[in-house]
Amino acid sequence: xxGVTQTPKFQVLKTGxxxxxxxxxxxxHEYMSWYRQDPGMGLRLIHYSVGAGITDQGxxxxxxxxxxxxxxxxxxxLLSAAPSQTSVYFCASSLRGGAAFATNEKLFxxxxxxxSVL
Amino acid sequence: xxxxxxxxxxxxxxxxxxxxxxxxxxxxxxxxYLFWYKQPPSGELVFLIRRNSFDEQNEISGRYSWNxxxxxxxxxxxxxxxxxxxxxxxxxxxxxxxxxxxxxGTTLQVKP
Numbered sequence: 591x592x593g594v595t596q597t598p599k600f601q602v603l604k605t606g607x608x609x610x611x612x613x614x615x616x617x618x619h620e621y622m623s624w625y626r627q628d629p630g631m632g633l634r635l636i637h638y639s640v641g642a643g644i645t646d647q648g649x650x651x652x653x654x655x656x657x658x659x660x661x662x663x664x665x666x667x668l669l670s671a672a673p674s675q676t677s678v679y680f681c682a683s684s685l686r687g688g689a690a691f692a693t694n695e696k697l698f699x700x701x702x703x704x705x706s707v708l
Numbered sequence: 709x710x711x712x713x714x715x716x717x718x719x720x721x722x723x724x725x726x727x728x729x730x731x732x733x734x735x736x737x738x739x740x741y742l743f744w745y746k747q748p749p750s751g752e753l754v755f756l757i758r759r760n761s762f763d764e765q766n767e768i769s770g771r772y773s774w775n776x777x778x779x780x781x782x783x784x785x786x787x788x789x790x791x792x793x794x795x796x797x798x799x800x801x802x803x804x805x806x807x808x809x810x811x812x813g814t815t816l817q818v819k820p
Binding site: 623625630631632633634635638648649678680682696697698699701702 | 712714717743751752753755758799801807808809810811812813
């Protein structure tokens with residue numbers, strides 16, 4: 591099982607450049623989300639999605655866009671990268687989203703993308 | 709608003725000592741879920757436990773145990789007889805509605 595796959599693992603950008611962090615899961619999970627991890631700040635939720643065509647903002651959405659055109663993919667777009675976006679980014683998914691926490695709320699994480707913006 | 713606080717930034721113990729990681733949460737939801745995750749030096753996040761707001765039973769899994777107290781909004785994690793392999797960052801998290809909110813994390817260093 592591939593689980594949650596994030597690409598790339600490492601990326602260096604210049605200020606103002608744009609890029610997309612890819613996240614794909616093969617578990618037919620409804621819920622997908624993006625987090626950023628910064629020292630002393632823990633993991634902060636950027637955006638999340640409870641199903642194809644549905645996205646919502648998390649704690650720190652500014653500077654990031656997402657879309658969910660398929661169940662499998664949840665890309666995170668940086669439109670104009672800034673040094674403040676230097677971080678480690680994690681994608682995570684779970685079987686169900688929203689209020690329907692029926693049987694399995696375990697969150698599966700990708701291996702992370704280390705992004706540096708110069 | 710939801711919030712998770714892990715007041716202990718770093719803890720250092722000697723192998724075989726018991727250690728407790730504190731987690732305090734805030735939520736207005738009546739139904740919510742609490743989690744603990746482990747992040748070893750390799751970086752991946754490893755699920756340890758999930759607890760729902762209606763189940764206040766303490767849980768033990770090997771050397772790990774969790775104490776959930778709604779009266780104090782706490783969900784503390786104890787490692788008994790710690791080992792060097794327990795060295796990691798541990799995150800407590802709260803899920804209600806569509807969001808999973810993490811605490812700041814506690815770095816545990818277990819010295820041989």
